[in-house]
Amino acid sequence: MELKNKKWDLDKFMEFRKEVLQQWPTGKEVDLQEAIAYQKKLGEEKIMAEKLQEAKENEETLIQPRAGVALIEEHIELLKFLRDKGKTDLLPTTIDSYTRQNNYKEAEAGIKESSDEGRSMLNGFPAVNHGVINCRKVVEALDAPLQVRHGTPDARLLAEITLAGGFTDYEGGGISYNIPYAKDVSIEQTLYDWQYVDRLVGYYQEQGVRINREPFGPLTGTLVPPSISHSIAIIEGLLAAEQGVKNLTLGYGQCGNLVQDVAAIKSLEELAQEYLKDYDNIMLTTVFHQWMGGFPQDEAQSFGVISWGAATAALSKATKVIVKTPHEALGIPTKEANAEGLRATKQLINMLKNQELVSNTKLAKEKEMIKKETKQILERVFELGAGDLAQGTVKAFQAGVLDIPFAPSKYNAGNLLPARDDNGAVRYLNHGNLPFSDEVVEFNKQKLEARGEEEAREPSFQMVIDDIYAIGKGMLVGRPRN
Structure with missing residues (x-):
């Protein structure tokens, strides 16, 4: 493995695909040219990049939940409920924990157990086990774009199957889906594996198919300073762009101070535009994640936290917001609770749609400091890599120049x-x-x-x-x- 921030040539990529598609039997269902043809037939209402671009142009903030269950029909029913009763603009498919760890045998057992019990025994949708045909059943049953949300260090087979299945947005990255999620996986390995994912998305793009990519902004979710999450988001955005990705959504997790959070979203977009300037035709959007830390157990108090996140997303003009539920402190939410969080968020966004947070010295100072901190981190990363961002990222984690608070990875300084x-x-x-x-x-x-x-x-x-x-x-x- 030789890690460099250089676009993979097509022969290398295609050779690696043979190995990846053999990881589980459903990999045989993937025919790349047929998948491209299938994606081209999707209606515009199902293409995430189209919806995000329209929202950005209209200065709207779209809403999106997290959701996923084990069985096909139940998953469709859940997403339809969130679309109809939650009024969500965009749809997710949250992947189960076994799939995230590439443990497809246990995922298969979870599907069987779920069928036997008549309820989901997995904490998400096992897309690899269900395969391309069943993923398409989900896509075809719905009238909104679908994003794959997971947390997988090695997400190559999952990407192959879900993109062939008609999903038009893929979340994660070699840092954001490793350091906050895994203990023993090297940053060098995940950067390499995610180059494959980005090269796959870049290949779809070359064939005229718009797939959106979204690095996971909140990282560990609790008290992550903006300059840390910005540095990671921009690095993952640049690594993706090098492999041919053209549609990027960079994210940030709510910290709670209104001025700092608004400054964070605005500075993230401005910084990303600056660092991505050498790549042509990048469509850049932003996502704001409602509070990712501990929630009150009381539902009324939880709605207060959700509403504060909704208001912040609207005032920051984020392109979309990831919505939490009033059951965050209690476990996996009911579909009704999930819909309630969505409706509360939609209400706040509609009320604040045409309002702006008055620019003042505090907001300007926050933006200035976030940018200054982020640039100082990124400049050192580039120095360590002698101009190669991938190598610089590996060395920066070794040196603690990149460091994510509260992360479990042994490759993180902490x-x-x-x-x-x-x-x-x-x-x-x-x-x-x-x-x-x-x-x-x-x-x-x-x-x-x-x-x-x-x-x-x-x-x-x-x-x-x-x-x-x-x-x-x-x-x-x-x-x-x-």
């Missing part, structure tokens, strides 16, 4: 400690080995010291713990007096 400042914005309590200037380090230090003065305590790890549990307890900042 030196970062984020905490909220007195206004709830996420700052660096400990920036580890991130290549920040003295100005940036001092800015973060002063913000956290100001909170410490307000709370009569020194900034410490206890702040981090308090902040992790704060929203679940009904607040944003983890104050000791609460």
